[in-house]
Amino acid sequence: MSRHPEFISRLDGPVLVIGTGLLGTSLGLALSRAGVEVYLYDISPTSQLLAQDMGAGRLWNGDLPQPALVVVAAPPDVVGELVIGALEQFPEATVTDVASVKSQIMKQVFAHPQAARYVGSHPMAGRESTGPTAADADLFVGRAWVLVKHPCTNPQAALQVLTLAQDVGAFVTELDAKTHDQAVALISHVPQLLSSILAGCLVNAPSTSLNLAGGGLRDMTRIASSDPRLWTAITTANAPAVVKVLKEIVASCTELIDGLAKAPVEPPTGVAQSAVHSVMLKGNQGVARIPGKHGEAAVHTAELGVLVPDAPGELGRLFNEVGAAGINIEDLRIEHSVGQRVGLAWLTVHQTKAVELSEYLESRNWQVIPA
Amino acid sequence: MSRHPEFISRLDGPVLVIGTGLLGTSLGLALSRAGVEVYLYDISPTSQLLAQDMGAGRLWNGDLPQPALVVVAAPPDVVGELVIGALEQFPEATVTDVASVKSQIMKQVFAHPQAARYVGSHPMAGRESTGPTAADADLFVGRAWVLVKHPCTNPQAALQVLTLAQDVGAFVTELDAKTHDQAVALISHVPQLLSSILAGCLVNAPSTSLNLAGGGLRDMTRIASSDPRLWTAITTANAPAVVKVLKEIVASCTELIDGLAKAPVEPPTGVAQSAVHSVMLKGNQGVARIPGKHGEAAVHTAELGVLVPDAPGELGRLFNEVGAAGINIEDLRIEHSVGQRVGLAWLTVHQTKAVELSEYLESRNWQVIPA
Structure with missing residues (x-):
């Protein structure tokens, strides 16, 4: 967990995470790793203990110092009331949430007199598995984190949530609730x-x-x-x-x-x-409008198919050879056929490198199929 | 092209391919490689010359020996009449086609007195690119090839088309036209x-x-x-x-x-x-009903995410390490994030191997994210 010296938090106080499911626990892990004091609360005693045992932070109790930032990571249908509760319970704290739908929550919270301290968040970091045991400190690294402000959002609060997102490795995009x-x-x-x-x-x-x-x-x-x-x-x-x-x-x-x-x-x-x-x-x-890798205009790439026998180690051997070729692989997908013990690995490379890789692999006795 | 001694045809005479697009030319290449005499015909003189230059066979002319098998590889809307034309022009030959829709053609051909020599085919081997230049002798290897007979199909004709499919590396499934x-x-x-x-x-x-x-x-x-x-x-x-x-x-x-x-x-x-x-x-x-790899019941697999910096050679380096780990990779997909120069490679392995691979990669300083 200490492999990431680049993740040193710039947050200026403790963070309370309400809801220790996949997102809450992952956030706790990432922030704890970055040196932030994290408090955990979940309506389920088992879930919050599990999160604490995983190293996501310590259980919240009223004797602890007040959090500077509260993150509500609960199911979407209860987020609104939990955000309002947090705004009232912690009159100095910035409050955010991580729900994937924003208008409904914004509408609930906006009417509240303390709404200026609320900023909506949506880290685009879902995954099939759920619960604290599926959590990972790297869950947010390289993912988009949408910041949703409203007309009265306190700029200082927005900055705090921006810092939170960047501290866990996400990159921030700002949208209004409806557009989001x-x-x-x-x-x-x-x-x-x-x-x-x-x-x-x-x-x-x-x-x-x-x-x-x-x-x-x-x-x-x-x-x-x-x-x-x-x-x-x-x-x-x-x-x-x-x-x-x-x-x-x-x-x-x-x-x-x-x-x-x-x-x-x-x-x-x-x-x-x-x-x-x-x-x-x-x-x-x-489909041509979907941004390519890294949001750049799609580069001109070529695809090569390589036949891979299903003997153990064959795909590994291919990886070895591709690695040895020293050509940057942009994308890779594996296609399996039913009833035949052979697969097709499709390698995407810059089109200027396709012939080189193809010849290289053929020289190593791979069967290469240009797309 | 001589790398495949296993592909020696068991067909007993010349094959005429009508239509030298992607499928027709690929078939010509595969059969020529297997030692079969292939004749080519296309309504476009350029296309048939191109296919001949690529080594898919020789241009058809009336002085050549009669084909034992005719493959119509033309656009779906003209296949029916071309099949009937072939049945009439070559009274001894078996005739098949490779169109991806069968009922319409079957209905047209079935009414013909020579229909017994016709067997429908559908090799499941499409690809985004088209035309003879996209052709490849390995196009059919490991792919399904659906054989569509009708009640009067001559068993000898069906056997000939089955042999054709197997000779180019496909595996055969038999369906009636409507089911197909x-x-x-x-x-x-x-x-x-x-x-x-x-x-x-x-x-x-x-x-x-x-x-x-x-x-x-x-x-x-x-x-x-x-x-x-x-x-x-x-x-x-x-x-x-x-x-x-x-x-x-x-x-x-x-x-x-x-x-x-x-x-x-x-x-x-x-x-x-x-x-x-x-x-x-x-x-x-x-989705659980889609057959897993090779049509076996889906094995229990686990997915590992690995963070890959976008420096040249990094994905290659990962392939190298995965190859060296000696663990069979069942599937692999790459996920890119917009605006961040990092990607996620998702490796699917048998669930009993997940921990081993994860620990191995972490020992090599990769950041591993369990799914």
């Missing part, structure tokens, strides 16, 4: 629901169909294994924004259905073709 | 359209929203960059089956919208919660 909620509906909540809906269609499919599943279906359904309880809380708290995007999806599906219904069983007509074509084209444009 | 088309609508065509529809919603989103995009959205939109022309042809040819699945998606979305609309802006009601919860739960069940 619309953004996460589009880039997180609806993708989650669509993945689950698509995966749900597989429940009654014959297994012969599922045996033909390729990389596309796997990509599209990967997040469908996420926690139903957590996502129920998140998406219902952001219902208006989620509904808006879902309606857009339904409208596009319906246009497609109407178009495709005009395709006779024999050769397709122009109507069906143009319905699909415009959906595909718009999809091309949309 | 329903399967690919569910596992391939609708996932493609949904990915494009979701990506299409990003076209007008503010770039601040897109900057928050994480692994989930990236997974869900990866295939949205596919070729509009190709997918228009495929999905319109399979319109009835695609529409059926799309309607199921719309029904689920509509149920969700109705449920979520009942969630008031303040704490959510049971109706909205149960709508989302049942979608999430069904998604959990559906």
Whole structure:
């Protein structure tokens, strides 16, 4: 835990973490590591003891010095009242929360006379597992942390939360509550629901169909294994924004259905073709807008497929050779085939390096397939 | 090209490939490598010359010996007439095609008096790039190849196409045309359209929203960059089956919208919660049905995240260390953060090996994050 001398906190007082689930405990671990005094509180005695045992901080009691900063890391439906409670109980402290939906909480808190000391946070650092045992001090490193202020936010309070985020390794983006909620509906909540809906269609499919599943279906359904309880809380708290995007999806599906219904069983007509074509084209444009690595414009990359026999150590051997080639690998994904003991590793490299890597790997007897 | 002594064809005569795009040229390359005499024909003189130059075979002319097998590798809307043309022109030959939709073609061909010599094929070996220059002799290795017979199919013809598929390294699954088309609508065509529809919603989103995009959205939109022309042809040819699945998606979305609309802006009601919860739960069940690696029951795996600084060679260095650890890596994906020069590599290993790998990597000063 002492491997990170770069994480020395610039916070100027103790931090109280209310709620010792995955996020609260991870925050406690990260702050404790950075030398901050952390107090822990959870409505569940087991959970708060577990967090303390993991090294996330010490249990809160009224005899301790007042916290300079309170972080509410509780389920979304109770965050509003806990934030208000904290503002009242600690009249000097800055209060923030880490819930993934912000408008609802902001509306509750904004009416409070002490609202100036509240700043909303949303660290984009979820994970499938939950609870204090899944916590990690590095959970926030390299992740976005959205800061949500309101018109009366005290600048000093905002600075404190900014410092908190940076101290745990996150990088800060500032958005208003409504913009934030619309953004996460589009880039997180609806993708989650669509993945689950698509995966749900597989429940009654014959297994012969599922045996033909390729990389596309796997990509599209990967997040469908996420926690139903957590996502129920998140998406219902952001219902208006989620509904808006879902309606857009339904409208596009319906246009497609109407178009495709005009395709006779024999050769397709122009109507069906143009319905699909415009959906595909718009999809091309949309996916091109997702920022590449590090938010830079997407660099020109090339993909190489490498056949990997499923003998133990073969993927390790490939990693060895790729490492030895000294070429920067931008991305990597593994594609498995059903019924065959061989996999395909797809390596993404800058396009100027593709030929070099391909020749290098072929010289080492790997079977390389250009994409 | 002589690296694969295992691929020696058991086909007993020349093969004529009609259509020298990605699939036709790849097939020509694979068969030529296996010692088969391959003839090439394409309506585009440039395309067939290019395929010949790449070593996929020699241009067809009437003076050559009759082919024993004809493979029609043309766009779906012309496959039916080309198959019938081939059955008539080569009265001794077996004829197959490689189109990704089968019912429509089967219906056209079945009425023909020579239909017994026709067997449908669908090698599951697409790729984003198209045309003969994207071809590769290894394109079919480890991929599924669906064989579609009809009640009058000559068993000898079916055996010939089975041999063809196996000779190029694919593994064969047999389905009837309708089952095949329903399967690919569910596992391939609708996932493609949904990915494009979701990506299409990003076209007008503010770039601040897109900057928050994480692994989930990236997974869900990866295939949205596919070729509009190709997918228009495929999905319109399979319109009835695609529409059926799309309607199921719309029904689920509509149920969700109705449920979520009942969630008031303040704490959510049971109706909205149960709508989302049942979608999430069904998604959990559906994704669990996708066969794991090699079609075996999913093994119990664990995921480890490793922080990778974006310095050149760092990912290579990780590969080196993972290779040296001698632990079989089941899967690997890279997650990038916007605005931070660090990435997360997620390694999937058998759960009994997770602690060992984690400790090994930490001993080499990697920052490891358990999932």
